Amino acid sequence: MHPHAALIERFYSSFAKRDWAGMAACYHPDVHFSDEAFDLHGADAGMMWRMLLTNGKDLTLEYSGIEADDRTGRAHWDARYTFSATGRKVLNRIDASFEFRDGLIVRHVDRFDFWTWSRQALGTPGLLLGWSGFLKAKVRAKAAAGLAAFKQKVSA
DSSP states (O other): OOHHHHHHHHHHHHHHTTOHHHHHTTEEEEEEEEOSSOEEETHHHHHHHHHHHHHOTTOEEEEEEEEEOSSEEEEEEEEEEEETTTTEEEEEEEEEEEEEETTEEEEEEEEOOHHHHHHHHHSHHHHHHTTSHHHHHHHHHHHHHHHHHHHHHHHO
């Protein structure tokens, strides 16, 4: 197994064990993480995983398709959880891509179908507006505010 594939395996294995510190240890200090809800740099990427694992009491995942070479990697993962804002059950199917520097993940991009996610997580508003940039911007703003509040709470 390529060392970068082993790194991705370690990242998702830590995730499955709800070990946010183990996940963050796989990231380069200059990491850039992005998905449909977050666009984060540096320590904020690890803090996001800490928040999601701390708040997501029923979060489980399955991962597969790990591949990597000297520069890039990829994986697929399915997350099952209850969306805290609505109490609705979600199955989110995510394709991840990675770039590496100094033996660590320096770029992590998670892609998923936002409309599919929003229909599950938000119900009717997601069904009606999940295709729109308006709803995506609203979800991003709420996610950023939630992370800021979580950072304040854990540093207090």
